[in-house]
Amino acid sequence: MRAFASTQFASQKRGFLRRKVPLEEMISYTSETITRPLMNLPREMTRDAVRSFQIIQRYMGNFDEEVSSKDKFNNVLWLANVGVRNQAMRDEIFCQLAKQVTGNPSSSAAENGWSLVGVLLYAFRPTQLFFPHLEAFVDSAPISTVTLKRFLNLQLGRVKRTGSRTSELSVEELHLALTVPSRPLVFGGSLGEIMANPELVNEATGLPCVLEQLTGLITSLGGDRTEGLFRVPGNGDTVALTRLQIEAGQPDFSGIHDPNVPASLLKEWLRDLADPLIPESMYDECMAKPADRDTVQSVLDRIPDTSLRVVKYLLGFLSNLLHPDVQASTKMDGSNLALVFGPTLLRNPVSDLKDVFANSSGEQTFVLTMIEIFST
Structure with missing residues (x-):
């Protein structure tokens, strides 16, 4: 100042x-x-x-x-x-x-x-x-x-x-x-903090409410028939208002008709988590052999239980989008989805742009391997 x-x-x-x-x-x-x-x-x-x-x-x-x-x-x-x-x-x-x-x-x-x-x-x-x-x-x-x-x-x-x-x-x-x-942080909070707050968690499933709300809304609005799902951003004003409602604890999805709005918010929620679902301490291991299923499975076996629960739910949701009929509508195959979600599930601890760019394909490959594990 x-x-x-x-x-x-x-x-x-x-x-x-x-x-x-x-x-x-x-x-x-x-x-x-x-x-x-x-x-x-x-x-x-x-x-x-x-x-x-x-x-x-x-x-x-x-x-x-x-x-x-x-x-x-x-x-x-x-x-x-x-x-x-x-x-x-x-x-x-x-x-x-x-x-x-x-x-x-x-x-x-x-x-x-x-x-x-x-x-x-x-x-x-x-x-x-x-x-x-x-x-x-x-x-x-x-x-x-x-x-x-x-x-x-x-x-x-x-x-x-x-x-x-x-x-x-x-x-x-x-x-x-x-x-x-x-209010407690929904966007930007750590997963541990979210899970420790009963208001933010579905007691029956043990998952964050916002995760189930956004994926459910994508499905109910026909996201599996929407070209460019997760690639095309939702209307900025609608995304901002909906996020604000969620942050204030007063979500109202009645006026949303475009699945790109919850899709944009899902990416934001994952990106803004205080700590990535795959711990940064494992990042180099993930990049060493991103296409090796044994390596990927080993990483998943060692991440915290709450993170694993969310990752499994998310990968199950994404694997449903890999059905040939769905891909024909969305024009989003596994590689496209992995490219979108790579930076949200993995977070490069090095902020150098050259390093970030160099590792982007490795992040994509690692996430694609995770999706393939859960879709087989």
């Missing part, structure tokens, strides 16, 4: 002698309101910038004035949608939040501020210039709970892929978004 502010914040002066306000003060908590934007924004945006800071103060609880729940909600809705409408305000809003969580004397107010960062990431993302600074700021911040920090990192990763919304956040969506920071 200091590096970003040193080049992007507007120079501010105060007092009779017009002394320059120190940078450390500009990026740290204040109990006072601001009278101008933190950043170099056009003059006509001053009113919105000042209003957004006051909304942040009220939401965090660092404002003396009492605010009703209705007014607080409407204020956040305005804040989210001013960022959707006005790209120049996006970094300003996140910088204001960063300022107010830095050195905040109230831990509960700081937690409210961090939660608001995550909620606003449902609406818009920072600019390319500011994004890495916000990532680093979140990564190094002393956030009170591990779950909240992981939620923020998950939100940053999601919005990095999807970008800002093109339509304004609705009342329904904001109600859902505001509940997510206090």
Whole structure:
């Protein structure tokens, strides 16, 4: 934040002698309101910038004035949608939040501020210039709970892929978004954490509810007759809303008619798991002999029981898509499916792009071998 502010914040002066306000003060908590934007924004945006800071103060609880729940909600809705409408305000809003969580004397107010960062990431993302600074700021911040920090990192990763919304956040969506920071993680949680929460598990099968819901929806919507299943993405807005409903514990699949929507969400759920189903410690072993059935079976025999249960269910589901009549409709054979699910079931511990590219065919081969084992 200091590096970003040193080049992007507007120079501010105060007092009779017009002394320059120190940078450390500009990026740290204040109990006072601001009278101008933190950043170099056009003059006509001053009113919105000042209003957004006051909304942040009220939401965090660092404002003396009492605010009703209705007014607080409407204020956040305005804040989210001013960022959707006005790209120049996006970094300003996140910088204001960063300022107010830095050195905040109230831990509960700081937690409210961090939660608001995550909620606003449902609406818009920072600019390319500011994004890495916000990532680093979140990564190094002393956030009170591990779950909240992981939620923020998950939100940053999601919005990095999807970008800002093109339509304004609705009342329904904001109600859902505001509940997510206090909810157990469905997307981005570890499988162990999910399985330890009765609300997220089907007691009868011992499987995560979201896994059965999404695969069941793919089947009921005719995914086995849909060309490009798992290759063609679902409608972005519908995928985002459905994911938000699942995260908020209020899934509603009644308006979904395209199997590509749950198919996209299934890939997201697997990709966002805190730990891959095949442990990273086994990755090199998997890449050494990806086509050898004995090697693949040996790996499966040694992964945790909960992971094995999910892997078996998923591979059973995928093997049903290999029937010749189904492949004729979906145009997705075993190699295509393995290419899609390779990076979701296996996670290369090395982030070097050259290494990632070199191992992609090995990941595909390993997953294809797993599918073939379960389809014979």
